Amino acid sequence: MNMISLSAIDLSIASLLIILLAFISLTLRLDLAGQIIIAAIRTVLQLLLIGLLLKLLFTQVDLLFISILSIVMLLIAGREVMARQQRRFGGWWGYGLGTMSMFISSFALTVYALIIVIGTEPWYTPQYAIPLLGMMLGNTMTGVALALDRLTTSAWQQRQVIEARLILGQDWRTAIGDITRDSVRIGMMPMINAMAAAGLVSLPGMMTGQILSGTEPLEAVKYQILIMFLITAGTGFAAILATWVGAKHLFDDRQRLRLERLHIKTK
Amino acid sequence: MTTLNLSGIRVLKLEPFSLKIEKKLVCISGPSGSGKSLLLRSIADLIEHEGEVYLDNKKCSETNPVLWRKMLGFLPAESAWWMDKVGEHFSGRKTSYISQLNLPNDCLSWDVGRCSTGEKQRLALARLLSNQPKVLLLDEPTASLDHDSVLLVESVIKNYIAEFNAAVIWVSHDQAQITRIADRVFKIENNQFNEVKKDSTL
Numbered sequence: 489m490n491m492i493s494l495s496a497i498d499l500s501i502a503s504l505l506i507i508l509l510a511f512i513s514l515t516l517r518l519d520l521a522g523q524i525i526i527a528a529i530r531t532v533l534q535l536l537l538i539g540l541l542l543k544l545l546f547t548q549v550d551l552l553f554i555s556i557l558s559i560v561m562l563l564i565a566g567r568e569v570m571a572r573q574q575r576r577f578g579g580w581w582g583y584g585l586g587t588m589s590m591f592i593s594s595f596a597l598t599v600y601a602l603i604i605v606i607g608t609e610p611w612y613t614p615q616y617a618i619p620l621l622g623m624m625l626g627n628t629m630t631g632v633a634l635a636l637d638r639l640t641t642s643a644w645q646q647r648q649v650i651e652a653r654l655i656l657g658q659d660w661r662t663a664i665g666d667i668t669r670d671s672v673r674i675g676m677m678p679m680i681n682a683m684a685a686a687g688l689v690s691l692p693g694m695m696t697g698q699i700l701s702g703t704e705p706l707e708a709v710k711y712q713i714l715i716m717f718l719i720t721a722g723t724g725f726a727a728i729l730a731t732w733v734g735a736k737h738l739f740d741d742r743q744r745l746r747l748e749r750l751h752i753k754t755k
Numbered sequence: 756m757t758t759l760n761l762s763g764i765r766v767l768k769l770e771p772f773s774l775k776i777e778k779k780l781v782c783i784s785g786p787s788g789s790g791k792s793l794l795l796r797s798i799a800d801l802i803e804h805e806g807e808v809y810l811d812n813k814k815c816s817e818t819n820p821v822l823w824r825k826m827l828g829f830l831p832a833e834s835a836w837w838m839d840k841v842g843e844h845f846s847g848r849k850t851s852y853i854s855q856l857n858l859p860n861d862c863l864s865w866d867v868g869r870c871s872t873g874e875k876q877r878l879a880l881a882r883l884l885s886n887q888p889k890v891l892l893l894d895e896p897t898a899s900l901d902h903d904s905v906l907l908v909e910s911v912i913k914n915y916i917a918e919f920n921a922a923v924i925w926v927s928h929d930q931a932q933i934t935r936i937a938d939r940v941f942k943i944e945n946n947q948f949n950e951v952k953k954d955s956t957l
Contacts, residue, residue: 651801652835656846657825657886666837743820744801 572633575640575750589730594624631723635675642667660739675727679720757889759922763806766793776922785943795892799829828888834879836867852881891923
């Protein structure tokens with residue numbers, strides 16, 4: 489199969505859609521036009537940059553180099569998670585909570601996939617390691633951001649309920665139990681939906697990209713299944729971890745609700 | 756016999772407050788924002804505070820907070836409900852307070868949403884009493900009740916004190932009520948707790 493190379497003009501035509509969308513949201517006063525345009529420009533610049541970088545990178549089979557790049561990716565993902573929170577934990581917690589959860593879950597599962605499932609030699613072969621980690625981080629980031637945002641917003645709105653439950657002698661886990669369950673569910677919803685609808689409603693992005701660039705469909709499918717399992721598990725673990733640690737940090741050692749540890753996002 | 760001992764509890768700019776209660780009903784009154792609710796919340800260990808509270812010989816800071824809050828029943832001015840049905844909020848076995856508070860027996864199957872403010876206030880009290888705490892910390896428990904219900908709540912609490920040797924701190928603005936129920940009265944003025952005679956005017 490031959491791959492049809494996309495030209496800059498092809499992509500410019502596609503970008504007209506984004507401009508149209510931004511224009512519509514402007515006329516509807518959705519307050520989103522700026523965000524759409526900035527996000528689109530970021531997509532172009534970041535992907536072009538990473539494309540160039542990857543080209544260079546795939547020739548560099550060096551563990552230290554890969555590690556540094558991975559950490560940079562993680563730190564950026566951590567910042568994005570923090571930026572999505574309406575109310576976030578003050579100080580290092582605001583940044584550290586999401587970042588730590590993503591680190592534990594994404595890195596562990598990526599290494600697991602590389603060594604045990606795919607079995608590349610060496611395991612940190614950049615052509616596999618970097619895209620896989622990027623995929624993991626990207627999805628985990630969404631899950632953690634959704635879960636933490638739900639956790640902190642709900643805790644804030646339902647502080648009277650949480651306190652009422654503490655007053656009646658429930659421990660912190662029970663008092664905030666409905667909220668933590670809900671937060672994890674919200675964090676995992678996109679991936680559960682994606683798995684349930686895969687192939688029937690939507691063709692997953694990675695697989696589509698592979699098929700469009702000429703890979704045999706069944707090969708693309710096998711990788712897609714692997715990826716979906718990995719990111720669902722990764723997102724789930726990270727969302728559970730972040731929610732649990734975050735919920736615990738909403739209380740002190742005397743199991744008092746400490747909402748002053750949350751700071752509202754300043755624009 | 757329950758002994759509640761407050762030792763130098765301090766909230767806002769109030770001077771530290773010490774008090775020892777045994778099987779008594781203590782009323783506290785004072786202007787809004789003077790720290791009455793914060794005082795009750797500190798005693799229930801819901802907020803950080805200076806000073807120490809002892810229940811019998813148990814020190815608050817050395818007692819499991821869950822256990823502490825079960826023994827010191829705090830009734831906030833506004834009740835909160837999180838399940839659909841009233842009955843789902845009752846963990847204590849003793850539900851006889853529902854009928855004592857003149858609520859129908861089937862109210863446990865009610866939707867929380869259809870309860871009036873007054874019903875919720877009495878239900879919240881019944882819910883608290885069903886845990887059988889040794890100390891009651893009541894923040895204006897009769898604020899939205901009609902006169903007959905107010906008298907009913909007062910007698911239920913009085914009976915509760917007699918039955919369980921409980922100690923009660925009751926925040927109230929109603930001088931007539933304070934005269935009816937209080938064994939001792941404290942008034943917050945100029946950031947100070949002053950013990951006053953119960954029939955003195957506020």
